[in-house]
Amino acid sequence: MFKKNLLVAIASILLSSAAYAGHWTYEGDEGPEHWGDLSPDNYACSKGKTQTPIDIEHEVKAEIHPIKFEYTTDGSEIFNNGHTVQVSVAPGSSIMVDGKAFQLKQFHFHTPSENLVHGKPYAMELHLVHADADGNLAVVGVMIQKGEENPVLAELWKQMPNTADGNHPLEAKVNPASLLPEKRDYYRFDGSLTTPPCSEGVRWLVMKDPITASEEQVEKFAKAVHEHNARPVQPVGARVILTN
Ligand SMILES: [Zn+2]
Numbered sequence: 001m002f003k004k005n006l007l008v009a010i011a012s013i014l015l016s017s018a019a020y021a022g023h024w025t026y027e028g029d030e031g032p033e034h035w036g037d038l039s040p041d042n043y044a045c046s047k048g049k050t051q052t053p054i055d056i057e058h059e060v061k062a063e064i065h066p067i068k069f070e071y072t073t074d075g076s077e078i079f080n081n082g083h084t085v086q087v088s089v090a091p092g093s094s095i096m097v098d099g100k101a102f103q104l105k106q107f108h109f110h111t112p113s114e115n116l117v118h119g120k121p122y123a124m125e126l127h128l129v130h131a132d133a134d135g136n137l138a139v140v141g142v143m144i145q146k147g148e149e150n151p152v153l154a155e156l157w158k159q160m161p162n163t164a165d166g167n168h169p170l171e172a173k174v175n176p177a178s179l180l181p182e183k184r185d186y187y188r189f190d191g192s193l194t195t196p197p198c199s200e201g202v203r204w205l206v207m208k209d210p211i212t213a214s215e216e217q218v219e220k221f222a223k224a225v226h227e228h229n230a231r232p233v234q235p236v237g238a239r240v241i242l243t244n
Pocket of ligand 1: 108109110127194
């Protein structure tokens with residue numbers, strides 16, 4: 001009898017914590033300062049030492065190799081997951097970093113930017129998320145500043161899902177390379193996922209040059225994510241930020 005009750009108790013704790021871990025927000029009781037308390041899985045959100053985003057400053061010039069982009073496939077689906085608007089990319093696109101291929105899985109957006117550059121936030125930030133064969137992650141960040149309308153975002157935004165209502169096949173042919181700046185100098189640092197569970201060991205590669213989006217384009221995205229979806233900057237700690 002005791003054993004059965006114990007099992008029921010454990011099962012209910014597991015179920016409730018699993019359900020709870022799945023829910024988080026960008027403000028209030030389940031906002032960024034509470035992510036670490038929402039579930040034991042989110043340990044790194046509060047106790048991690050190499051969390052993202054950061055304020056990129058005191059960077060050190062180094063002989064880091066240019067990132068080799070091989071973006072040969074297009075976006076396949078677009079969806080709103082309640083935290084961001086994300087585009088899945090058909091298999092076959094990759095980057096080469098540290099002599100290893102990282103496959104591009106998806107890209108998504110934040111407003112305002114999550115990372116800052118020398119204290120400056122941008123209107124938005126694009127994250128291109130890649131994984132190598134062992135599941136290690138590499139994220140390419142691209143800052144988006146207000147300016148000219150972006151024709152690629154215009155195509156994507158035509159299908160902007162304003163609510164979390166499942167996947168939509170992407171009608172426009174959008175190659176992710178068309179969202180990269182012309183010049184590809186970058187900052188490099190070790191970091192984490194910027195959403196729960198904030199897992200570390202992520203290679204961060206943030207482009208120095210921004211791309212642009214119009215005021216209307218930024219506003220349209222902000223509406224889809226309930227005004228903002230950026231985690232505040234985290235301590236840099238002992239990390240060194242490299243640049244080429
Ligand atoms: Zn992101």
